[in-house]
Amino acid sequence: MGRPPKDPAHALSEKINVRFTAPEFAAIHAAAALHGLGLAAFLRRAALGYRLPPAVPAINRAAYAALARLAGNLNQWMHAINAGIAPSVPQPSLEELRRLLRLLRADLLGARRDSQD
Secondary structure (H helix, E strand, O other), rough: OOOOOOOOHOOOOOOOOOOOOOOHHHHHHHHHHHOOOOHHHHHHHHHHHOOOOOOHHHHHHHHHHHHHHHHHHHHHHHHHHOOOOOOOOOOHHHHHHHHHHHHHHHHHHOOOOHHHO
């Protein structure tokens, strides 16, 4: 069946060709990436005064993704423990979780030292 067509008033049908210097283009590209947007979406929002998503450094995006994986594992363990399926968590798993959390905290501060992994 597919998706219903957009209201023509909201369809992105018009186009503007704009030229930038190499440094300008690099700066716009970096700003778009920092906000997690593509170039067109960033330029459209900035030009029209729409609210931009919060600027999040790449290191924080990576740390957030790592934290999401750890949270998923913790949730699975807690569910198994609460259901009586896993009465305890294996010690090596806890040590690995502890190590990963320590690295994640260091990443968030920008102070990760790979030699201490």
